[in-house]
Amino acid sequence: xxxxxxxxxxxxxxxxxxxxxxxxxxxxxxxxxxxxxxxxxxxxxxxxxxxxxxxxxxxxxxxxxxxxxxxxxxxxxxxxxxxxxxxxxxxxxxxxxxxxxxxxxxxxxxxxxxxxxxx
Numbered sequence: 001x002x003x004x005x006x007x008x009x010x011x012x013x014x015x016x017x018x019x020x021x022x023x024x025x026x027x028x029x030x031x032x033x034x035x036x037x038x039x040x041x042x043x044x045x046x047x048x049x050x051x052x053x054x055x056x057x058x059x060x061x062x063x064x065x066x067x068x069x070x071x072x073x074x075x076x077x078x079x080x081x082x083x084x085x086x087x088x089x090x091x092x093x094x095x096x097x098x099x100x101x102x103x104x105x106x107x108x109x110x111x112x113x114x115x116x117x118x119x
Contacts, residue, residue, distance in 0.1 A: 006053035011100070013046035018104035022111050043101045044074065050097075051081050058085060 021039050024031050052067040062084075063069060070077045078097065082090030 006050050010050035017042050018107045021104050021108045
């Protein structure tokens with residue numbers, strides 16, 4: 001497995017969500033409620049999967065149901081896992097991971113401004 005394998009999968013899922021949102025915006029297709037749910041929950045779900053895959057990759061899974069624990073205590077568990085696995089720099093890394101969740105919305109805003117700012 002690649003050294004940064006779990007992170008690259010998380011990054012690719014964020015790019016896929018951004019592409020999904022921008023295609024709907026450019027095609028001027030009204031979004032269905034199901035597509036909005038997919039784009040809203042896919043980012044955090046991929047973040048949960050990244051945490052569990054990273055823990056398994058480092059062979060430091062603290063408990064058997066670690067994925068469920070991360071899901072049920074999401075905001076706190078991300079910062080806890082960052083500090084536990086990487087020390088002080090892990091907190092900065094956790095903030096960066098949360099920031100990556102905003103990338104699809106920011107990209108969609110820039111495309112919206114580019115397409116419809118003059119109208």
